[in-house]
Amino acid sequence: MASITIKDLQEVLGVAISGDHRAFTRLAGFADASEDAIVFAENESAVARALESKAGLVLVPLVSAIVANHRVLAVKNPKYAFALIGRWFDEFNSAVVHETARVEVGATIGEKTSIGAGSLIESGVVVGERCEIGANVTIHAGTRIGSRCVLQSGVVLGSAGFGYVKGPDGRYVRFPQRGTLWIGDDVEIGANSTVDRGALGETRIGRGTKIDNLVHIAHNCILGEDVIIAAQVGMAGSCVIEDGAMLGGQVGLGERVTIGKGVMLGGQGGVLPGKRIDGEGQVFWGTPAQPVREYLRDLARLRKR
Amino acid sequence: MASITIKDLQEVLGVAISGDHRAFTRLAGFADASEDAIVFAENESAVARALESKAGLVLVPLVSAIVANHRVLAVKNPKYAFALIGRWFDEFNSAVVHETARVEVGATIGEKTSIGAGSLIESGVVVGERCEIGANVTIHAGTRIGSRCVLQSGVVLGSAGFGYVKGPDGRYVRFPQRGTLWIGDDVEIGANSTVDRGALGETRIGRGTKIDNLVHIAHNCILGEDVIIAAQVGMAGSCVIEDGAMLGGQVGLGERVTIGKGVMLGGQGGVLPGKRIDGEGQVFWGTPAQPVREYLRDLARLRKR
Amino acid sequence: MASITIKDLQEVLGVAISGDHRAFTRLAGFADASEDAIVFAENESAVARALESKAGLVLVPLVSAIVANHRVLAVKNPKYAFALIGRWFDEFNSAVVHETARVEVGATIGEKTSIGAGSLIESGVVVGERCEIGANVTIHAGTRIGSRCVLQSGVVLGSAGFGYVKGPDGRYVRFPQRGTLWIGDDVEIGANSTVDRGALGETRIGRGTKIDNLVHIAHNCILGEDVIIAAQVGMAGSCVIEDGAMLGGQVGLGERVTIGKGVMLGGQGGVLPGKRIDGEGQVFWGTPAQPVREYLRDLARLRKR
Numbered sequence: 001m002a003s004i005t006i007k008d009l010q011e012v013l014g015v016a017i018s019g020d021h022r023a024f025t026r027l028a029g030f031a032d033a034s035e036d037a038i039v040f041a042e043n044e045s046a047v048a049r050a051l052e053s054k055a056g057l058v059l060v061p062l063v064s065a066i067v068a069n070h071r072v073l074a075v076k077n078p079k080y081a082f083a084l085i086g087r088w089f090d091e092f093n094s095a096v097v098h099e100t101a102r103v104e105v106g107a108t109i110g111e112k113t114s115i116g117a118g119s120l121i122e123s124g125v126v127v128g129e130r131c132e133i134g135a136n137v138t139i140h141a142g143t144r145i146g147s148r149c150v151l152q153s154g155v156v157l158g159s160a161g162f163g164y165v166k167g168p169d170g171r172y173v174r175f176p177q178r179g180t181l182w183i184g185d186d187v188e189i190g191a192n193s194t195v196d197r198g199a200l201g202e203t204r205i206g207r208g209t210k211i212d213n214l215v216h217i218a219h220n221c222i223l224g225e226d227v228i229i230a231a232q233v234g235m236a237g238s239c240v241i242e243d244g245a246m247l248g249g250q251v252g253l254g255e256r257v258t259i260g261k262g263v264m265l266g267g268q269g270g271v272l273p274g275k276r277i278d279g280e281g282q283v284f285w286g287t288p289a290q291p292v293r294e295y296l297r298d299l300a301r302l303r304k305r
Numbered sequence: 306m307a308s309i310t311i312k313d314l315q316e317v318l319g320v321a322i323s324g325d326h327r328a329f330t331r332l333a334g335f336a337d338a339s340e341d342a343i344v345f346a347e348n349e350s351a352v353a354r355a356l357e358s359k360a361g362l363v364l365v366p367l368v369s370a371i372v373a374n375h376r377v378l379a380v381k382n383p384k385y386a387f388a389l390i391g392r393w394f395d396e397f398n399s400a401v402v403h404e405t406a407r408v409e410v411g412a413t414i415g416e417k418t419s420i421g422a423g424s425l426i427e428s429g430v431v432v433g434e435r436c437e438i439g440a441n442v443t444i445h446a447g448t449r450i451g452s453r454c455v456l457q458s459g460v461v462l463g464s465a466g467f468g469y470v471k472g473p474d475g476r477y478v479r480f481p482q483r484g485t486l487w488i489g490d491d492v493e494i495g496a497n498s499t500v501d502r503g504a505l506g507e508t509r510i511g512r513g514t515k516i517d518n519l520v521h522i523a524h525n526c527i528l529g530e531d532v533i534i535a536a537q538v539g540m541a542g543s544c545v546i547e548d549g550a551m552l553g554g555q556v557g558l559g560e561r562v563t564i565g566k567g568v569m570l571g572g573q574g575g576v577l578p579g580k581r582i583d584g585e586g587q588v589f590w591g592t593p594a595q596p597v598r599e600y601l602r603d604l605a606r607l608r609k610r
Numbered sequence: 611m612a613s614i615t616i617k618d619l620q621e622v623l624g625v626a627i628s629g630d631h632r633a634f635t636r637l638a639g640f641a642d643a644s645e646d647a648i649v650f651a652e653n654e655s656a657v658a659r660a661l662e663s664k665a666g667l668v669l670v671p672l673v674s675a676i677v678a679n680h681r682v683l684a685v686k687n688p689k690y691a692f693a694l695i696g697r698w699f700d701e702f703n704s705a706v707v708h709e710t711a712r713v714e715v716g717a718t719i720g721e722k723t724s725i726g727a728g729s730l731i732e733s734g735v736v737v738g739e740r741c742e743i744g745a746n747v748t749i750h751a752g753t754r755i756g757s758r759c760v761l762q763s764g765v766v767l768g769s770a771g772f773g774y775v776k777g778p779d780g781r782y783v784r785f786p787q788r789g790t791l792w793i794g795d796d797v798e799i800g801a802n803s804t805v806d807r808g809a810l811g812e813t814r815i816g817r818g819t820k821i822d823n824l825v826h827i828a829h830n831c832i833l834g835e836d837v838i839i840a841a842q843v844g845m846a847g848s849c850v851i852e853d854g855a856m857l858g859g860q861v862g863l864g865e866r867v868t869i870g871k872g873v874m875l876g877g878q879g880g881v882l883p884g885k886r887i888d889g890e891g892q893v894f895w896g897t898p899a900q901p902v903r904e905y906l907r908d909l910a911r912l913r914k915r
Binding site for chain 2: 028031080116152190208210214249268302303
């Protein structure tokens with residue numbers, strides 16, 4: 001089992017700690033903490049509760065009035081420090097290609113990338129280094145994935161998009177779905193989510209973007225960097241989600257919608273095809289989505305007694 | 306093929322039937338019933354149609370004015386009796402671990418539990434007795450499952466939750482997702498649904514709870530007993546769903562929502578983060594969810610001509 | 611690599627072209643077109659841009675005022691012609707049953723049907739000719755599939771429906787889910803979608819119907835022919851969707867809803883249990899769904915400033 005020493009912590013967190021040779025083996029919440037565990041506390045009342053737990057080390061904020069002692073480590077942002085320590089532990093994950101995973105000839109897998117049982121990587125796919133690919137994942141040809149990505153179990157990447165042309169006989173023929181899918185570094189995609197490849201051209205997910213479970217991203221969508229997509233969001237073809245935007249759970253976007261940089265769209269919100277919403281840090285809500293203040297005003301008017 | 310005799314029926318249904326040695330091999334609807342089939346009818350007009358079918362045995366309500374004959378069996382609740390007979394037949398399912406299922410060393414599988422093709426049970430997982438696990442199911446480490454559970458094909462249990470901490474560089478680092486998932490007896494989960502493990506601590510699904518297809522249950526949600534969750538429901542982290550609550554299809558819950566005991570929330574309803582709705586047997590509707598009477602009043606006001 | 615000659619094009623598109631022996635190897639968008647690529651343009655400005663690309667052949671509308679030259683082929687509907695050429699290329703797909711696919715004894719697979727890695731076809735399933743079945747697909751017993759169907763990766767067909775009967779002890783017993791699933795010719799189903807078999811009787815998807823990713827179709831739903839179902843739509847048990855209807859993304863239908871022939875229901879729309887909406891070519895929106903004109907009128911009234 002990996003254990004992190006105080007010296008390791010100095011490096012991970014960039015803080016100076018002298019003369020302490022202890023080591024810790026895990027991260028915990030207060031309830032199940034033990035002497036080998038690190039916990040974090042973001043404010044004074046949480047610090048008090050943390051110190052009542054059995055945790056061996058408590059990450060506390062610098063502004064804390066807590067008297068320093070060997071159980072307490074003051075850092076700028078305890079939750080972030082806790083996450084960094086988590087990442088440190090994660091690097092001890094074994095990077096194994098499971099024997100039942102199927103990596104086709106012509107696929108390229110980077111170093112220290114793990115692939116779970118039953119997953120398929122088709123020919124021509126390129127996967128970067130240190131990725132974690134879960135079980136029963138399917139990655140179709142034409143997909144290119146950066147480094148340090150996480151694809152949870154059941155994810156399907158590079159599926160054919162949903163586009164049809166109606167013929168003179170009233171029947172639908174699939175529009176060619178022969179494009180590609182590009183995924184940047186540090187992207188994470190939740191269980192059973194699906195991302196279609198481009199019809200012609202590319203579907204694209206920018207560096208650092210995080211996607212929750214059961215999300216649907218259609219052909220030719222372009223997602224920027226550090227975008228947050230909560231569970232069960234669905235977007236139709238050719239949407240653009242700019243850097244740092246956040247979509248709440250079950251949000252639905254019509255075709256060719258643009259979500260501007262840093263916009264936050266609340267859960268279950270919807271945007272009609274071709275529309276654009278904008279405003280860094282602005283919160284939108286409802287269907288059709290509107291600024292939250294207007295949404296609440298209309299809701300109050302509707303629900304007046 | 307299994308067949309159920311009148312004597313078996315006496316035991317399954319707790320009714321007394323004398324001097325009849327027939328046996329039946331299947332359950333059916335009226336349209337495809339045959340002499341070896343059992344059907345049920347809940348009211349007099351259904352009884353009449355049932356008797357016109359070729360069914361060998363018709364379960365009818367005790368209050369029925371139907372003249373008793375060898376084709377008719379009166380029980381308190383015919384639909385429930387029909388379901389109990391279904392359960393009797395189900396016990397003849399073979400309990401096979403498919404040769405392509407992968408049960409890792411250190412996983413514990415109870416007696417008479419079946420596991421379908423391509424499924425993965427990671428090390429440390431505990432599964433009770435008489436469970437039915439479909440094909441291409443993934444059960445991650447840290448998951449503990451009771452007895453008589455049903456996990457349909459494509460289910461993912463114990464995936465990592467969706468929680469990130471933004472660093473000073475504007476980039477997200479995953480909050481540690483190192484908790485567990487506990488599932489009680491008699492829980493059933495539909496195809497391609499996903500249940501995340503706790504971040505720290507536990508995600509928990511109580512005894513007897515039934516979950517439909519494509520449902521998303523986030524980290525640290527606590528579901529009580531005999532809860533009903535229809536398809537495509539999504540709940541964010543740390544929600545609490547108390548005993549006997551019912552969520553309609555596509556319901557969405559924000560973080561830390563509480564749904565009180567026995568509450569019924571209609572399809573597509575939404576509850577904002579941190580809110581609680583309460584009232585045993587009360588029906589709520591809409592987003593933000595409100596009592597159905599108020600919802601209908603507001604709807605009528607909005608849609609007045 | 612397959613290449614399509616001008617002579618092949620004559621046959622595929624039913625147009626007459628004389629004295630040209632060129633061949634093309636792929637379909638493309640303008641941006642990545644090359645001399646071996648075919649593109650299409652639906653109007654004059656697109657034609658101009660197409661001719662600026664490096665495409666070897668441009669499909670243009672008959673009404674185009676474009677001077678004929680060897681790079682231009684005038685057809686009645688260029689996009690449809692492009693799709694037909696795509697279908698021509700698709701027929702060169704290899705029809706392989708992957709070595710890790712599991713076709714159980716007693717399943718019947720038609721000629722030239724391909725089955726991807728990790729997929730399971732249970733005993734008794736019948737699949738027609740020239741179907742494409744992706745990876746990690748699960749097809750349960752009691753399912754019958756026509757010819758030329760596409761089932762993308764992660765699809766689950768014939769799962770048990772969501773129906774329970776509450777007993778006198780307050781606990782739920784599953785209502786028997788012993789019916790079948792029938793899927794017509796030319797049906798296409800997107801990644802990670804789920805279709806339950808009938809409880810008693812049949813679930814049915816008519817010829818030519820197209821279904822996107824992460825869709826849920828419950829037990830005993832009857833879908834007509836040439837129906838379009840966008841991503842993340844969910845329908846409860848026993849719904850009827852008549853021929854040519856279109857459901858936008860994230861639409862939700864209660865039990866026993868009927869969507870009339872040719873009705874279009876916009877994204878996120880909802881229909882209450884037992885209701886019917888009708889009107890060929892009519893557009894409905896909202897929850898509960900109403901004709902789009904009324905929806906917009908109410909929206910304008912609500913959002914007046």
